Amino acid sequence: EIVMTQSPATLSVxxxxxxxxxxxxxxxxxxxLAWYQQKPGQAPRLLIYGASTRATGIPARFxxxxxxxxxxxxxxSLQSEDFxxxxxxxxxxxxxxxxxxxxxxxx
Amino acid sequence: xxxxxxxxxxxxxxxxxxRLSCTASGFTFSGYAMHxxxxxxxxxxxxxxxxxxxxSNKFYGDSVKGRFTIxxxxxxxxxxxxxxxxxxxxxxxxxxxxxxYLDWGQGTLVTVSS
Numbered sequence: 001e002i003v004m005t006q007s008p009a010t011l012s013v014x015x016x017x018x019x020x021x022x023x024x025x026x027x028x029x030x031x032x033l034a035w036y037q038q039k040p041g042q043a044p045r046l047l048i049y050g051a052s053t054r055a056t057g058i059p060a061r062f063x064x065x066x067x068x069x070x071x072x073x074x075x076x077s078l079q080s081e082d083f084x085x086x087x088x089x090x091x092x093x094x095x096x097x098x099x100x101x102x103x104x105x106x107x
Numbered sequence: 108x109x110x111x112x113x114x115x116x117x118x119x120x121x122x123x124x125x126r127l128s129c130t131a132s133g134f135t136f137s138g139y140a141m142h143x144x145x146x147x148x149x150x151x152x153x154x155x156x157x158x159x160x161x162x163s164n165k166f167y168g169d170s171v172k173g174r175f176t177i178x179x180x181x182x183x184x185x186x187x188x189x190x191x192x193x194x195x196x197x198x199x200x201x202x203x204x205x206x207x208y209l210d211w212g213q214g215t216l217v218t219v220s221s
Contacts, residue, residue: 034208036152043202043211044144044152055209087152089208095168096142098152 002026002090006099012107015078021102023071023088032092035064035073038101039084047086048073075104109133109210111203116215119193129186129203129212137161137181140206143188145199146214155201156188171197193219 003026013019023033031051036044046055048064051071061076075082083106088099115127129141143155156177157166165177176189186203198219203212 036208043214044208045211046208049208089152091208094166096154098154100151 001095002029002093002097004088004090004097004099006086006088006102008102009100010103010105012105013078014107015080017078017107019075019078019082019104021073021075021086021104023066023073023099025069025071025090027093028068029090029092031067032090033064033066033071034089034091035062036087036089037082037084038087044087078104080106109205111205111210111212113201113203113212113215115188116201116217118218118220120221121194121219123193124189124191125193125217126190127188127201127203127215127217129188131184131186131205134205134210136179136184141177141179141186142204142206142208143177143186144202144204144211145197146202147196147199150199153199157206158186160206190217193217195219 005024007022033051035048038044047058047062052064063074065072085101085103087101110132113129119125140159142157145153145155155168158177162179174192178187200214200216202214
């Protein structure tokens, strides 16, 4: 199965600043890459699919890029509600696999 | 709006069985594949199983193959997960999710402990 590796494990950023999260696949997943946000006690929320397409209702400050094995999620100006855990997921090869997560915390 | 409402779950002894349910509304349930995804306490997300829109195809992760069975009743807009021979390592919050992962259930905790 494809292994997804996220970095860093924890990212400390101040509100209003930009956050950049990385995700690497153990082999090419083309653009079949999604990003999720999860807050404590809540289900994951789909942010990005197809590596760069925002899901319905997702603010424009969230953007995704990359293809193949290297992907990035950028949050352009952090709001208080953005501090959460973020997961990447590949769905190019069965089984779908998730990264271990990046915790975005307030600096 | 789309809703996936889960039920079932709880505390069960190792080796016993449990069934989870996920009832859908707000979309054409019979038109979508459905997943179960789980999350062990303090850990990341693990895909568990997938069923096609009509129930004709089912896929399982290696960790649950032969023990868990996914099924659906499109007349009741409901997805099921039958979990047999439960192990302590199956302890997790279980989520149902629509095939495109756009919508998720609220999650239900399954604890396997003696």
